[in-house]
Amino acid sequence: MTAQKQKLPHGITPYLFILPQLVIIAVFFFWPAAQAVHMSFMLEDPWGLASQFVGFENYALLFSDSSYGRSFIFTLVFSFLVSLISLALALLLAVKANSVLRAQKSYRVLLTWVYAVAPAVAGLGAYFIFNRQIGVLSQAFNDMGWAFNPETDPFDASFMLILVAVWKQVPVNFIFFLAGLQSIPKSLQEAAQIDCQSDSKRFFTITFPLLAPTSFFLLVINLTYAFFETFGLIDTLTQGRPAGATTTLVYKVYQDGFLGADLGSSSAQSVILMILVLVLTAIQFRFIERRVHY
Amino acid sequence: MSKQLNISQLVKCYGNNDPAVQGFNLAVEEGEFIVLVGPSGCGKSTILRSIAGLETITSGSISLAGKDVTHLAPAKRDIAMVFQNYALYPHMSVYENLAYGLKNRGYNKADIEQRVQQAAAMLQITDYLPRKPKALSGGQRQRVAMGRAMVREPALFLFDEPLSNLDAKLRAHMRLEIKKLQKRLGVTSIYVTHDQVEAMTLADRIVVLNGGKVEQIGTPEEIYHNPASHFVASFMGTPAMNFLPVTALGNNVVRLPNAQELHLNNVPNNEHLLIGVRPEHIDLHGHQVKVEINLTEELGASRLIHCQVGEHPLTVATNEPITKFNAIAFNQYYWFDSKTGARLGDSQFIEEEAARA
Numbered sequence A: 001m002t003a004q005k006q007k008l009p010h011g012i013t014p015y016l017f018i019l020p021q022l023v024i025i026a027v028f029f030f031w032p033a034a035q036a037v038h039m040s041f042m043l044e045d046p047w048g049l050a051s052q053f054v055g056f057e058n059y060a061l062l063f064s065d066s067s068y069g070r071s072f073i074f075t076l077v078f079s080f081l082v083s084l085i086s087l088a089l090a091l092l093l094a095v096k097a098n099s100v101l102r103a104q105k106s107y108r109v110l111l112t113w114v115y116a117v118a119p120a121v122a123g124l125g126a127y128f129i130f131n132r133q134i135g136v137l138s139q140a141f142n143d144m145g146w147a148f149n150p151e152t153d154p155f156d157a158s159f160m161l162i163l164v165a166v167w168k169q170v171p172v173n174f175i176f177f178l179a180g181l182q183s184i185p186k187s188l189q190e191a192a193q194i195d196c197q198s199d200s201k202r203f204f205t206i207t208f209p210l211l212a213p214t215s216f217f218l219l220v221i222n223l224t225y226a227f228f229e230t231f232g233l234i235d236t237l238t239q240g241r242p243a244g245a246t247t248t249l250v251y252k253v254y255q256d257g258f259l260g261a262d263l264g265s266s267s268a269q270s271v272i273l274m275i276l277v278l279v280l281t282a283i284q285f286r287f288i289e290r291r292v293h294y
Numbered sequence B: 001m002s003k004q005l006n007i008s009q010l011v012k013c014y015g016n017n018d019p020a021v022q023g024f025n026l027a028v029e030e031g032e033f034i035v036l037v038g039p040s041g042c043g044k045s046t047i048l049r050s051i052a053g054l055e056t057i058t059s060g061s062i063s064l065a066g067k068d069v070t071h072l073a074p075a076k077r078d079i080a081m082v083f084q085n086y087a088l089y090p091h092m093s094v095y096e097n098l099a100y101g102l103k104n105r106g107y108n109k110a111d112i113e114q115r116v117q118q119a120a121a122m123l124q125i126t127d128y129l130p131r132k133p134k135a136l137s138g139g140q141r142q143r144v145a146m147g148r149a150m151v152r153e154p155a156l157f158l159f160d161e162p163l164s165n166l167d168a169k170l171r172a173h174m175r176l177e178i179k180k181l182q183k184r185l186g187v188t189s190i191y192v193t194h195d196q197v198e199a200m201t202l203a204d205r206i207v208v209l210n211g212g213k214v215e216q217i218g219t220p221e222e223i224y225h226n227p228a229s230h231f232v233a234s235f236m237g238t239p240a241m242n243f244l245p246v247t248a249l250g251n252n253v254v255r256l257p258n259a260q261e262l263h264l265n266n267v268p269n270n271e272h273l274l275i276g277v278r279p280e281h282i283d284l285h286g287h288q289v290k291v292e293i294n295l296t297e298e299l300g301a302s303r304l305i306h307c308q309v310g311e312h313p314l315t316v317a318t319n320e321p322i323t324k325f326n327a328i329a330f331n332q333y334y335w336f337d338s339k340t341g342a343r344l345g346d347s348q349f350i351e352e353e354a355a356r357a
């Protein structure tokens, strides 16, 4: 992207404008982050009365803990699947909705209202739908001969979480994809129509590359969502059951720190998470962004 | 021999609206350059897009190179289109833009390379082949858009106001280039514009449209010297033709708006008579029609003198260094019915006049 620079004469005013934002970031991000880094090197007794510097011991313990490794792998697989499926599904729906001429607005509303549902509420809804005794979907799966049981079967539990997380995430992606599609000039599509007979080929050679910046942006958003914002879903649906098989890294931070009162380990996990996100974002912007912009 | 392009009874309605095009007929010879011209909203783009297959037509049929293409997809029609905003693929280099249509039609690499290089050389865009469209100027983009149409060597070129995004100087230059290129390639072309200078200079034949209907089809000379209707006469020609309402008094005598009575040739017998005189067909030395001079516009080589006949304005174009006169004569004139807009009288006479002029 070309940057256009314009110099305005200014004094202190612009800084005053960004000050509130900076204060908020400092109070709610930098300070807790510093706190977490500090605490990750300490061992605190369960009552929070005394603490002692232990160096990297918290980290060492984490890396030798097999449940942490499992959580790590689950998080990666879960985030990857949720992002990929919800992006693909949203793109498909957006392309279809964009080509519909009649009642396009109704489709748009139908496909976006889910966005307004809070994660915890979505989780609660899903809880009823998947409930073994009264759940409609549980019932349907059982009728199809699948002994669906998220309480004991890790696959079933993961399946349920992914399904709900995708359902929740599709609308955001849909809105962005639809906006992206509609910003492609009509004449460009028409030129392509003259140059290329096959609809699918045209999609992959013209439409999709033109949507690449949107897709990239959404990929970042979706990974972040799958990492962090699925907390509400997990908390209402599985609480990490069965046996920690659906515990994401974020949920484990919460479990170990707030339920297990192991603040040192929990802080160490937060720090690792922070580094992970930084690395991931850096990779995305360094290697992918350059390719997607035209 | 059948015509290269044959459009018969084309009707296009958008939704439930009045038809945007109402029964359009056109037969185009191979290699002919046709210009569609008319005011905004008269259906020029609609006709062009129907030929391209970008609009499904309500009724009628279109055949190209002896093949009925009415229901074919755009890519199957052997046409190429140049869009007003160029519609270059922003994520592809100029080379890829030119090659895209060929690749999708299964040409081999060497063939594509050869065609792209040839078109690029002809359009002088060889240096820009590796660039993306955003790194090109408007004129260069215009050339690339032309190139994309050329490489395919289609049976028909379609242009929808391809020059209207360029500044006046570049527009005049590109106009000439397009004309030369079209003659050299000999590809049948349909060109849409609302600029009548473009229409006059480019066309082998002009189609004047108004409200979805054809007003006249003819060579630029025919359109200019022998307009079929009030609309065509007023639309084509700058400065525009003058029109004065007159009353026929019989015996080839009419009463002008300034109450003057004048003897003219071939005065038709009509209640709503309108006389049309082009500004350049007025004789400043003929002492027949009394005028009052309002304003003179200096144009360098020539000047426009805005006068009045009674209450009605009359513009005179001249390159004589005269700025003062009080009576003029009409060298050449046309008759129209002011109610229906139809041309009246003997067009043969006018043609003879035109030949003499």
Ligand SMILES: Nc1ncnc2c1ncn2[C@@H]1O[C@H](COP(=O)(O)OP(=O)(O)OP(=O)(O)O)[C@@H](O)[C@H]1O
Binding pocket: B014, B015, B017, B020, B038, B039, B040, B041, B042, B043, B044, B045, B046, B047, B194
């Ligand atoms: N997609 C559409 N839906 C409904 N009406 C349309 C559509 N496209 C064009 N029209 C109508 O059809 C008529 C002809 O439009 P068209 O675009 O062919 O005009 P045009 O001669 O190309 O005008 P311009 O010189 O402004 O480009 C207009 O009245 C226009 O409002």
Ligand SMILES: [Mg+2]
Binding pocket: B044, B045, B046
């Ligand atoms: Mg148009």
